[in-house]
Amino acid sequence: MNFKAVIFDMDGVLIDSEPLHISVESNMLKELGVPLKQEMYTRFAGTTSLSMWKTIVEEFKLDKSPEELSAESNHRFINEFLNSDKVQLFDGVKDVLANLKKKAIPIALASSSSKEIVNAVLGKFELNQYLSAIITGSDVQHSKPHPEIFLTASQKLKIPSSFCVVVEDSPNGVKAAHLAGMCCIGFASDENHHDISHATWIIKSFREFDLEAFKAN
Structure with missing residues (x-):
């Protein structure tokens, strides 16, 4: 080859960075009242944030837009990333x-x-x-x-x-x-x-x- x-x-x-992504998303899901399931992380691993939130909003009938939730999760990740040595x-x-x-x-x-x-x-x-x-x-x-x-x-x-x-x-x-x-x-x-x-x-x-x-x- x-x-x-x-x-x-x-x-x-x-x-x-996976632990930080999971931490950010887990906290947001808890705030939204969405039950946490391990299979979620496997299911969405490697996908875009927007794609993930579109699916979650649809499945759990959330009243926030996928775009809003994706932007918020990105903001939280960047803030943690730049202000710590976690990643x-x-x-x-x-x-x-x-x-x-x-x-x-x-x-x-x-x-x-x-x-x-x-x-x-x-x-x-x-x-x-x-x-x-x-x-x-x-x-x-x-x-x-x-x-x-x-x-x-x-x-x-x-x-x-x-x-x-x-x-x-x-x-x-x-x-x-x-x-x-x-x-x-x-x-x-x-x-x-x-x-x-x-x-x-x-x-x-x-x-x-x-x-x-x-x-x-």
């Missing part, structure tokens, strides 16, 4: 990004998070320097598992989808990558409890990230 570009998800892949890069992330850039392999970020959250993360951790393309949940019409976000990344990189490999941590993300015609590296960190067994390969640490080895298989 001859990979010419790598497309990274952000939450749960580059940064350990960090996963170990080895910058080494992998720097190595890919050194080898002139284009890198795209394809995150379901809003443009505001993505910009906050990229700014705080100084990641823009590594990226050739950035696609956020604000830039697409369809949420994962629809492949739109990865196909858009491929188009922006000007590299056919069959030559792109995706790094994902959620079932919805893995499915979206495959639907886009891309191989997928599943990132199974200690914090990741999702079933990503359908990924082409699985790594537990970025110390295991070896694009040449993946190409050989």
Whole structure:
């Protein structure tokens, strides 16, 4: 397999942000009187905030709009993120990004998070320097598992989808990558409890990230 570009998800892949997302969303659901169920987190993992809130508003007949709730959850996340050290890069992330850039392999970020959250993360951790393309949940019409976000990344990189490999941590993300015609590296960190067994390969640490080895298989 001859990979010419790598497309990274952000939450749960580059940064350990899932606990903060869950905390923010859990607090909002409690305030709205929506019963908390573990399956919710699995069901919505990897999807856009707006897509999640549209479903919740419809299912629980809430009197607030999905747009209002999505904006509020984004605001709360960014406030916590910028004013604490709760979210960090996963170990080895910058080494992998720097190595890919050194080898002139284009890198795209394809995150379901809003443009505001993505910009906050990229700014705080100084990641823009590594990226050739950035696609956020604000830039697409369809949420994962629809492949739109990865196909858009491929188009922006000007590299056919069959030559792109995706790094994902959620079932919805893995499915979206495959639907886009891309191989997928599943990132199974200690914090990741999702079933990503359908990924082409699985790594537990970025110390295991070896694009040449993946190409050989």
